[in-house]
Amino acid sequence: MNKRLTVIVAGFLLIFIPAFGTAWEGSWGKLVYDTEVSSQTKENFQKAIDAVDKLFTKYKIVLSNPITMVVAGNDAESYIRALMVYAHVSRAVAEDAVKRITMGQSDPKQSLVIIRYTPTRQLTSQGTSYLVNNPEEGFFALPHEVWHQVKNQYSRVSAVNWLQEGPPELFKFMALETAGIRRVTDSVQLAEQSIRRAAEIPDTRQLASYDYKTWQSLAQQKYPVYYMAALMTYRLVGDNGFEKVILFYQLLHNGSDPDKAFITAFGVQMSDFLADMNDYFNKLHR
Ligand SMILES: [Zn+2]
Structure with missing residues (x-):
């Protein structure tokens, strides 16, 4: 040739x-x-x-x-x-x-x-x-992004920032446990360590905005917002209660008021929950 x-x-x-x-x-x-x-x-x-x-x-x-x-x-x-x-x-x-x-x-x-x-x-x-x-390389982004897709197929109604980003992070922890790589409780401990090491942490109410730019700006300032959102979701549903998250999405989809949907799905008022989580983070970070 x-x-x-x-x-x-x-x-x-x-x-x-x-x-x-x-x-x-x-x-x-x-x-x-x-x-x-x-x-x-x-x-x-x-x-x-x-x-x-x-x-x-x-x-x-x-x-x-x-x-x-x-x-x-x-x-x-x-x-x-x-x-x-x-x-x-x-x-x-x-x-x-x-x-x-x-x-x-x-x-x-x-x-x-x-x-x-x-x-x-x-x-x-x-x-x-x-x-x-x-062995964790497949878990860095895939389960998190997949959960965003699930959320969007259940409901296009946006939740506050920490409820947008927390369930995908906890879902990642659950996927790591299901694969036999790390238990959810150990991932939770690692997240707690990151919060202890953080220079500063924001008030949880700053994570409860609907404006995603607020979230991005906190993340860019190196606040451990993903870890905080993961721990908040874990505190809310544990490592075995994702049907509550799905119920929350379904209620949003059906036009329920977000605060009412939160109480129905998780059995607590969001403002009370945010105050409790502030106490928890402040104790960790002290
Ligand atoms: Zn995300």
Whole structure:
């Protein structure tokens, strides 16, 4: 084969080799990888999927729109490709988005979760690093983002910030336990440690805003808001009471007043609960 023909053939092959392949498909969704994702990482993500699948069965979660979960490779170009193929955006929009996104994103309108996979590296004393297998890598973003999708399919009515972000975090803790990686109570202890170590913590009422910008600004100021929201949700429903969260979503969906829905679902007034949680956090943080 002459050189020029080889180049042309190679070019065609590149066009026809799909960049993404489906690895798992179930009733509630499918998992797609960039072909450059390693088999070890795929195994780790499959553990997260299996755990989520078990929890969906346990809590009888039924989704009307199956979720497409895309795991992009460890480079900006792979994430840009994923956005273009699955979120149907232009290259310019994807290139802009990739600058802001660290772990992934969830688009309820398209039932789409895109995860920006980052391999775990171990630092050496010489200041270099090497790749290590991290059995938790599939759990960093996937269960959290999947729970946002569940929430949005049950109800499009927004809850206050900590109730938007707390259940996805607790769901992640539950998925880690279901996979046999770490018990919920141990995840709770780790979250408590992070709060003890935090320079400052906000008042829980600051987490009870409907304005998501307030939440983002607190997170950017390095307040441990995700840990706080996880612990608040844990205090509310324990590690085995997610049907209460689902009931809350259903009440919101049916047009119930949010404060009334909160009392009905969780058996406590939100203002009282926030005051109790302030006491709890202040004791931890003292
Ligand atoms: Zn979130």
